[in-house]
Every structure is written in structure tokens, then in C-alpha cells.
Amino acid sequence: MDVDALLSRVRARQPAALARAISLVENNRPGFENLLAGLHRHLGHARRIGITGPPGAGKSTLTEQLVAAYRGQGLTVAVVAVDPTSPFTGGALLGDRIRMESVALDPGVFIRSMATRGSLGGLAMATGEVCDLLDGAGFDRILVETVGVGQSELDVSRLADSTVLVLVPESGDGIQTLKSGVMEVADLFVVNKADRSGAERLRQEIEVTLGIRRGNAFRHVRAHHGAAGGRGAPARVAAVADGAWEHPVVLTVAAKGEGVGTLVDRLEAHHGWLAASGVLRERRRARVAQRTRDVLARAALRWLWDEAGAAKLVEDRLDALAQGRLSPYELAGELVDGLRQGERV
Amino acid sequence: MDVDALLSRVRARQPAALARAISLVENNRPGFENLLAGLHRHLGHARRIGITGPPGAGKSTLTEQLVAAYRGQGLTVAVVAVDPTSPFTGGALLGDRIRMESVALDPGVFIRSMATRGSLGGLAMATGEVCDLLDGAGFDRILVETVGVGQSELDVSRLADSTVLVLVPESGDGIQTLKSGVMEVADLFVVNKADRSGAERLRQEIEVTLGIRRGNAFRHVRAHHGAAGGRGAPARVAAVADGAWEHPVVLTVAAKGEGVGTLVDRLEAHHGWLAASGVLRERRRARVAQRTRDVLARAALRWLWDEAGAAKLVEDRLDALAQGRLSPYELAGELVDGLRQGERV
Numbered sequence: 193m194d195v196d197a198l199l200s201r202v203r204a205r206q207p208a209a210l211a212r213a214i215s216l217v218e219n220n221r222p223g224f225e226n227l228l229a230g231l232h233r234h235l236g237h238a239r240r241i242g243i244t245g246p247p248g249a250g251k252s253t254l255t256e257q258l259v260a261a262y263r264g265q266g267l268t269v270a271v272v273a274v275d276p277t278s279p280f281t282g283g284a285l286l287g288d289r290i291r292m293e294s295v296a297l298d299p300g301v302f303i304r305s306m307a308t309r310g311s312l313g314g315l316a317m318a319t320g321e322v323c324d325l326l327d328g329a330g331f332d333r334i335l336v337e338t339v340g341v342g343q344s345e346l347d348v349s350r351l352a353d354s355t356v357l358v359l360v361p362e363s364g365d366g367i368q369t370l371k372s373g374v375m376e377v378a379d380l381f382v383v384n385k386a387d388r389s390g391a392e393r394l395r396q397e398i399e400v401t402l403g404i405r406r407g408n409a410f411r412h413v414r415a416h417h418g419a420a421g422g423r424g425a426p427a428r429v430a431a432v433a434d435g436a437w438e439h440p441v442v443l444t445v446a447a448k449g450e451g452v453g454t455l456v457d458r459l460e461a462h463h464g465w466l467a468a469s470g471v472l473r474e475r476r477r478a479r480v481a482q483r484t485r486d487v488l489a490r491a492a493l494r495w496l497w498d499e500a501g502a503a504k505l506v507e508d509r510l511d512a513l514a515q516g517r518l519s520p521y522e523l524a525g526e527l528v529d530g531l532r533q534g535e536r537v
Numbered sequence: 538m539d540v541d542a543l544l545s546r547v548r549a550r551q552p553a554a555l556a557r558a559i560s561l562v563e564n565n566r567p568g569f570e571n572l573l574a575g576l577h578r579h580l581g582h583a584r585r586i587g588i589t590g591p592p593g594a595g596k597s598t599l600t601e602q603l604v605a606a607y608r609g610q611g612l613t614v615a616v617v618a619v620d621p622t623s624p625f626t627g628g629a630l631l632g633d634r635i636r637m638e639s640v641a642l643d644p645g646v647f648i649r650s651m652a653t654r655g656s657l658g659g660l661a662m663a664t665g666e667v668c669d670l671l672d673g674a675g676f677d678r679i680l681v682e683t684v685g686v687g688q689s690e691l692d693v694s695r696l697a698d699s700t701v702l703v704l705v706p707e708s709g710d711g712i713q714t715l716k717s718g719v720m721e722v723a724d725l726f727v728v729n730k731a732d733r734s735g736a737e738r739l740r741q742e743i744e745v746t747l748g749i750r751r752g753n754a755f756r757h758v759r760a761h762h763g764a765a766g767g768r769g770a771p772a773r774v775a776a777v778a779d780g781a782w783e784h785p786v787v788l789t790v791a792a793k794g795e796g797v798g799t800l801v802d803r804l805e806a807h808h809g810w811l812a813a814s815g816v817l818r819e820r821r822r823a824r825v826a827q828r829t830r831d832v833l834a835r836a837a838l839r840w841l842w843d844e845a846g847a848a849k850l851v852e853d854r855l856d857a858l859a860q861g862r863l864s865p866y867e868l869a870g871e872l873v874d875g876l877r878q879g880e881r882v
Contacts, residue, residue: 225866232864477859484851484858484865489838491869492847495876496837506829513829514822519577520829521570524836531840534879 195226202231202329205268210302210329217321218306225487228321231328236476238270238327239463242352243337244345244377249358250384254446254455255337259301261456267332268300274319274338274348275307302331316347317486323351324483340374349377350482353475354462356455358382359398361390375401379439379462382455386443395441402439435469437462502527540571547576547674550613555647555674562666563651570832573666576673581821583615583672584808587697588682589690589722594703595729599791599800600682604646606801612677613645619664619683619693620652647671661692662831668696669828685719694722695827698820699807701800703727704743706735720746724784724807727800731788740786747784780814782807847872 198216201209216224241258243251255271262269306319319336326334336352338344349355357378362385381398383391440458444451466472496502505527512518543561546554561569586603588596600616607614651664664681671679681697683689694700702723707730726743728736785803789796811817841847850872857863 225869229864229866232866233861235861477855480858480865481851481855484855484868485847487865487869488847488851488872489841491873492838492841492876493834495873496834499877502830502833502837506826506833510822510826510829513825516578516580519574520825520832521574521577523829524570524832527833528836528840531837532844 195223195230198223199227199230202227202325203234205299205302205329205331207299207302210326211304213325214304214322217325218318220490228324228328231325234328234330235324236327238323238331238334239354239459240323240327240334240336240352241459242348242355243335243358244340244348244355245358245382246340246360249360250446251337251339251358254356254358254382254384254444254452255335257446257449257452258333258335258456260449261452262333263298263300268330269302269333269335270326270329270331271301271303272319272322272326272334272336273303273305274315274336274344275305302326316344316350317490319347320351320479320483320486345374345377351479353466353472354379354459356380356382356459358384359394360385361388361394379437380455380458381439381441382451383441383443384446386451387445387448391443395443398441402441435465437465437469437471540568540575543568544572544575547572547670548579550644550647550674550676552644552647555671556649558670559649559667562670563663565835573669573673576670579673579675580669581672583668583676583679584699584804585668585672585679585681585697586804587693587700588680588703589685589693589700590703590727591685591705594705595791596682596684596703599703599727599729599789599797600680602791602794602797603678603680603801605794606797607678608643608645613675614647614678614680615671615674615676616646616648617664617667617671617679617681618648618650619660619681619689620650647676661689661695662835664692665696665824665828665831690719690722696824698811698817699724699804701725701727701804703729704739705730706733706739724782725800725803726784726786727796728786728788729791731796732790732793736788740788743786747786780810782810782814782816845876 198209198213202213213227215221216227243255245251259269259271304322306315306322323334323336336348338348355378357375357380359381361383383394385391442451442455442458444455446452466475505523509518509523513520513523543554543558547558558572561572588600590596597618604614604616649667651660651667668679668681681693683693700723702720702725704726706728728739730736787796787800787803789800791797811820850868854863854868858865858868
């Protein structure tokens with residue numbers, strides 16, 4: 193199948209075509225760049241929602257419930273489940289998410305798992321490009337679910353419009369997370385398994401921490417307005433007029449569907465705020481800029497190795513490098529000198 | 538301090554100079570490449586030992602015991618403790634390893650922790666360069682301890698001469714690990730906390746799995762010898778003559794120092810095998826080649842962004858990119874065309 197034919201079928205959201213296109217993109221196989229180039233002008237329809245949190249927080253169950261809720265509204269949904277974990281922990285983390293059988297036969301839902309033993313940087317980029325593909329295919333919602341290990345919660349927040357951080361009362365993860373700065377990536381908080389003891393306390397801890405952050409923003413606004421002329425408007429009003437997002441904390445029992453409707457409403461409200469405040473445009477612009485930098489770097493390195501002779505350069509000098517007569521840094525200097533002069537190395 | 542002065546002090550293993558040099562290297566600050574270039578011809582003295590395994594396996598305690606054992610032999614030791622984990626799990630994994638107080642005041646020991654919220658790919662490269670620095674500084678042993686999450690156990694095996702995989706009887710990690718293919722990275726296995734029940738069973742499981750692998754090697758050797766002339770020598774003898782490494786499984790109770798002497802002996806034997814078989818030379822040569830490729834790629838990308846105008850290219854075209862009129866892939870095509878013609882973009 194040529195790229196144009198595949199593109200048409202992707203745009204029609206044919207499952208087999210989507211699966212094939214994702215494999216092309218994941219593995220950078222011939223044609224993947226033309227495919228993504230062809231989809232680029234269709235980007236921006238989907239709302240991208242990241243769902244992250246520690247192992248065992250119930251992210252998959254919550255994702256499944258969100259899928260059902262969006263389907264109930266007649267929206268199409270794609271799910272990308274990202275597993276950045278190692279074999280040591282992989283089984284446990286994977287265990288609870290190969291399910292989603294309740295929605296597996298619905299043509300309005302597409303589910304894809306991504307995992308790798310390769311580079312995590314590569315996984316983040318591949319996930320971003322797969323989201324682009326699904327956005328270009330016309331899905332209304334893209335849910336990206338990932339376990340928070342390594343820097344994966346940071347990666348997911350970079351590719352999402354709205355990021356949901358899912359915590360659970362037990363295990364003390366909550367407090368640790370609140371201390372650690374990972375809160376910064378979240379637009380919405382979920383306390384899942386809220387029928388267990390400690391849910392209310394965790395909610396309060398989150399809100400206290402958010403309040404401290406809000407307090408800082410408040411002082412910031414006040415200082416700013418003072419400097420701008422000291423018109424004496426109450427700082428609190430200024431903060432609201434400034435349009436800061438008030439991070440909600442939603443209590444859910446995902447296994448029973450409790451609280452899911454509220455979460456859907458809060459996500460809707462967040463999208464409204466993103467659009468009205470101009471933050472959506474900023475986030476998406478930053479995302480395109482980052483994607484472009486990544487794509488340019490990948491293309492330039494491929495040129496360097498495959499065409500410009502860098503692979504042969506390393507091979508030719510490997511004896512000297514291995515014997516300590518030449519360092520990689522000196523060779524890099526030679527390479528860059530050659531690039532400066534527009535020469536092939 | 539200029540780079541030459543710093544280099545001399547690093548070669549004298551002055552702790553303050555080592556700390557400063559590592560910061561230079563970790564953060565790619567001016568002079569770091571000259572420093573590493575100056576150390577390159579001194580590489581190859583240190584034996585690099587990777588220590589990996591799941592959280593809670595007792596890697597830090599074992600590392601501390603290995604340090605004490607090597608110090609008892611009059612050897613200098615550097616420890617690099619790599620934490621690739623996220624804030625969700627970071628606290629728990631870090632908890633048990635900021636110790637090593639028993640050796641902290643010994644001038645023959647240098648300990649450094651590395652962690653990042655940035656790219657994991659970057660962490661692996663920084664760890665490799667820090668190991669080079671410590672090797673160039675003249676340490677006899679470099680122990681690299683890392684929690685097995687993401688692809689960190691793969692990363693550590695790539696930068697080590699010998700990789701030790703530490704498992705514990707409880708928690709079922711053992712079986713999962715044996716299934717997962719992570720065994721491939723290990724040269725030696727440790728069953729730590731071997732005074733708990735299940736240690737002997739885990740050892741047997743490992744040995745059965747190793748036996749299956751050995752069986753495959755056995756068949757491979759036989760097939761090879763058959764093809765080479767069918768001289769009828771027993772395949773088992775051929776395998777031994779071929780010099781395959783017999784992966785040991787060492788039972789330890791690191792907290793009590795039990796089994797540590799045996800592990801030191803097995804590491805010594807592994808080094809002897811590496812040297813005699815030519816594998817050491819191969820591994821180090823592959824490591825230099827990989828380091829060179831990474832260094833060349835980093836230098837070429839820096840040139841591309843800072844000198845060749847790629848940053849400005851993205852900035853200038855960001856409106857078109859964000860509005861969907863131009864795709865990153867088309868822009869990458871333009872960039873590579875320019876590189877082909879030796880032009881600045």
C-alpha cells in the first residue's frame with residue numbers, strides 16, 4: 193500500500209490501517225515521514241488527555257471509564273498505553289491494563305500499547321508522533337496512559353493538553369509526590385479508590401499544597417500590580433481576573449464508575465479554560481516547536497551517519513580511539529570543522 | 538582553575554577536583570570535552586563493575602561490602618550510584634543508598650550519586666563519561682549501582698566490564714526476571730538475603746534457566762563444528778574449549794557480609810576470563826565506538842543548533858508549522874538538502 197492510500201484509510205480510522213501506520217511510525221520505517229507530513233494539516237482536532245500516577249493507582253480502570261463516558265457522548269476515542277518500565281517491574285505494572293475488553297469491539301475506540309527496551313527518549317518521541325497520527329486520523333479524544341517511572345510523567349504532560357495525576361489514599365505515595373514537585377505536571381488531580389480510608393486526608397493534603405502554590409501566585413500578582421501603578425484593586429480579584437486555573441481534586445472509585453462524570457466535567461472545564469486563556473494555543477505551539485526540533489535532529493543525524501560519512505569516520509579511526517591515541521572529543525572537533533566548511537567527512 | 542590544572546588534580550584523585558570535574562561533565566560545561574580528551578589515553582586501568590537489580594534487593598549494602606573488600610586489598614574504589622527513578626518511586630529507592638558512611642571518610646574511596654529529571658538517554662551518557670573520568674583518574678575499581686527501572690539495567694551493562702544482577706528470594710521478582718530476558722545483561726548472579734526462605738529455589742531457577750541457555754550454546758557450537766568439518770569431537774568439550782563463561786550464582790547475606798568474599802573471587806575469575814578470551818578487548822572497543830558515536834552526535838547537533846541556524850529556522854517557520862501549513866518533516870527535508878549542499882540553513 194502506498195502512503196497516499198494508507199493516509200486515506202487512516203483518515204477513515206480503519207483499524208487495520210491505523211495499526212499498520214502506527215507500526216511504520218514506531219519503527220521509523222520508509223514512508224513514515226510522508227505519512228505524518230500528510231496528516232500534519234489535520235492536527236488540532238483531538239483533545240489530548242494524559243493520565244499518569246504511581247503503579248497500582250487504578251489508571252487503566254479510570255481510563256476505561258473515561259472511554260465509556262466519551263463514547264456515551266458519541267465521541268471517538270483513542271487510547272495510547274505507554275509502558276516505560278523494565279522487566280523487573282514490567283509484569284506488575286502491565287498486569288492491570290491489557291484489559292479494556294468492554295470497549296475492544298467498539299469501532300469508535302482504538303487502543304494501542306507501546307513499550308520498548310530501547311531508548312526512553314525514543315519512546316517519548318514515538319508516543320508523540322503516534323498521538324499526532326491519531327489526531328490526524330480525526331479522533332475526538334486521545335487518552336495517553338502511562339505509569340510514572342523514570343521521567344514518564346514529565347513526558348506525558350508535554351504531549352497532553354490536560355494532564356490528570358491519579359493518586360490513591362494508601363501507600364504514602366501521595367505525600368511523597370506532593371513533596372517531590374511532580375505536582376507541577378498536573379492540571380487535575382484524582383484521588384482514586386476513594387472508598388478507602390485516607391482519601392479525604394489526601395485530598396486535603398493536595399489542596400493545602402495547591403493553596404501554598406496559589407498563595408505564591410497571589411503574592412506574585414499583588415507585587416506585579418503594585419509595581420504597575422498601585423491602583424489598589426484587591427489582589428484576589430486580580431488573581432481571578434488573571435485567569436489562573438484552579439486545580440480540581442476529584443474523588444473517584446473508578447472500579448464502580450463513581451466520580452467519573454465529575455472528572456469528565458472538570459476536563460471539559462479545563463479545556464474551556466485552556467482555550468479562553470490562550471494557554472491551549474501556547475501549549476500546542478510549544479509542542480509543534482519541540483516536535484520540529486526532534487524531527488530535525490533525527491533527520492540531521494541520519495544524514496550524518498548514512499550520507500556524510502560519520503559512520504565510516506568512527507570505523508576508520510577505531511584502532512586509534514581504542515588504543516587511546518585519539519579521543520572521541522578530538523574526533524568530534526574534526527567532524528565539526530568539516531561541517532563548518534561544508535565538507536563531507 | 539584551567540583544564541590542565543584540573544586534569545592534574547583529577548589524576549591525583551583529589552576529592553574536590555573530582556567533584557568539580559564530574560559537575561563539569563554532568564552539565565556539559567565549558568572545558569568538559571578538553572578534560573575528557575586529556576584523560577582518554579589513561580583509560581583502561583579500572584575494572585568497571587555494574588550492580589543492578591529490582592528495588593529492595595540490597596544493592597547498596599552489597600556495594601558497600603564490595604568497597605570494604607577491595608579496600609582490604611589496598612585497591613582504590615569509586616562508586617557511581619545512578620538513580621533513574623521518578624518522584625513517585627524515588628524516595629523509596631533512594632532511601633537505602635545515601636549511606637555508605639562506613640567508607641565516606643576513606644581517601645581511597647570516592648562516592649557520587651547521579652540523578653536527573655532530564656532525559657534518561659542523557660543520564661546514561663553522563664554516567665558513561667563520569668566512569669571514564671574516574672577511570673582516567675586512576676581508580677582500580679569502579680562500581681556502578683543502579684536500580685533496574687526503565688532500561689537502566691541495559692545501560693549499566695553497556696558501560697561495565699562485569700555486570701552483577703542482584704535478586705532476592707521473596708516477591709517473585711526472580712521468576713519474572715528470568716522470563717523477561719533481563720538475564721542476558723548479567724555476567725554474575727547474586728541471590729541476596731539468602732538467609733530467607735526461597736533462596737535455594739531461586740538459585741535453582743536461575744541455574745535451570747542458565748542451563749537452557751547453555752544448552753542452546755551447546756547446540757550452536759555443535760552445529761558450527763559440524764559445518765566446519767565434522768571431526769566428531771564431543772560438542773561439550775568443544776563448548777569448553779570455546780571458552781564460554783559459566784555464569785556463577787552467588788548466595789549472599791550482604792547485611793552480614795556473608796558470601797561477599799565469594800563474589801569478589803567470582804568477579805576476579807570473570808575478569809580473568811574476559812581478558813583471556815578476548816571479550817574484554819571487544820567490550821571495551823565496542824564501548825569506545827559507542828561513546829564516540831554519542832560524542833559525535835552531540836557535537837554535530839550543537840553545531841546544527843548554535844552555528845548552522847537550525848534554531849532560527851524553527852523560530853522563523855513556527856507560525857507556518859503551528860498553523861499546519863508546513864510540517865516538521867518537510868522542514869527536515871529542507872534542512873537536509875541544505876546540509877547536502879554544504880550550505881548554512
